[in-house]
Amino acid sequence: MLDLIRKRLKESADIKMDLLQCGDLLQTLSRMIDESVRCFREHHRMYFCGNGGSAADAQHLAAELAGKFYRDRKPLPAVALHTNSSFLTAVANDYSYDEVFSRATESLGCRGDILMGISASGNSINVLKALAKAKEIGMVTFGLTGRGGKAMLPYCDLLIKVPSDDIPRIQENHITIGHILCEGIECQLF
Numbered sequence: 001m002l003d004l005i006r007k008r009l010k011e012s013a014d015i016k017m018d019l020l021q022c023g024d025l026l027q028t029l030s031r032m033i034d035e036s037v038r039c040f041r042e043h044h045r046m047y048f049c050g051n052g053g054s055a056a057d058a059q060h061l062a063a064e065l066a067g068k069f070y071r072d073r074k075p076l077p078a079v080a081l082h083t084n085s086s087f088l089t090a091v092a093n094d095y096s097y098d099e100v101f102s103r104a105t106e107s108l109g110c111r112g113d114i115l116m117g118i119s120a121s122g123n124s125i126n127v128l129k130a131l132a133k134a135k136e137i138g139m140v141t142f143g144l145t146g147r148g149g150k151a152m153l154p155y156c157d158l159l160i161k162v163p164s165d166d167i168p169r170i171q172e173n174h175i176t177i178g179h180i181l182c183e184g185i186e187c188q189l190f
Contacts, residue, residue: 012172018163019173025160029177032142032158033184039114039140040189045077047109049101049130050118053171055082057118057144061178069182073190081105081130101130111138117156120170122149131155144177146170 019025039046046065048058058080065078081104082088091100105115115134117127122145131141132155143149143156147165162173 008168011166011169015162015164015169015173016176019177022163028158028160029180030184032160032181033188035140035142035158036114036181036185037188039112040076040185042112044110044112044114045079045108046114046116047079047081047105047134048116048118049081049104049127051124051126053167054118054120054124054127054144054174055080057171057174057178058116059083060175061116061182064179064182065185069179069186071186071190073186076185076189079108081108098125098129101126102133105130105133105137105139109134109137109139112140113137114140114142116142116144117152118144118174119149119152120146120167120174122146122152122161128152128155144174 036046048062050058062078062080065076067075081101087104088100091103095103109115115130117131119127128151131143131152134141135155141156143152143159145152145159146162149161152159160177162170164170164173
């Protein structure tokens with residue numbers, strides 16, 4: 001069992017070291033921070049969507065922004081789109097689960113807002129449809145995915161692809177990237 005524990009910790013650490021060496025990825029994250037600061041300064045909102053573990057990350061990041069991260073400060077308007085269970089189940093029932101995030105984006109999103117789609121595989125149809133709807137509205141679109149997440153590319157103004165195909169390792173790095181995003185936003189705004 002200790003060998004398994006060491007192996008998984010090393011895999012996670014190796015991916016973080018790969019991220020550290022990827023200048024394009026670091027520049028993209030810096031641009032995400034800057035664009036998020038612009039969004040909040042202009043009194044816009046930031047939305048997040050994802051499924052399963054990515055939904056947990058979406059909700060986690062929205063909570064860090066709407067609550068607080070490191071600093072005691074004003075709350076920022078950030079929302080995870082899956083947290084209204086009545087809406088989610090009604091749209092899934094009346095239309096399809098593929099439509100839940102695009103309908104929420106159409107309902108809530110405005111030009112200048114940001115939508116961050118999180119999909120470790122990059123192939124979640126409901127996330128892709130939400131990003132497409134956000135682009136149609138004039139929102140800024142961010143994406144977090146893994147190495148294979150090419151399907152998200154046409155829908156994202158800024159996309160970070162974690163250099164891994166292992167879903168748990170991708171998700172571990174998504175939350176690290178998300179925490180850096182939240183800290184960067186707080187540092188610039190407060």
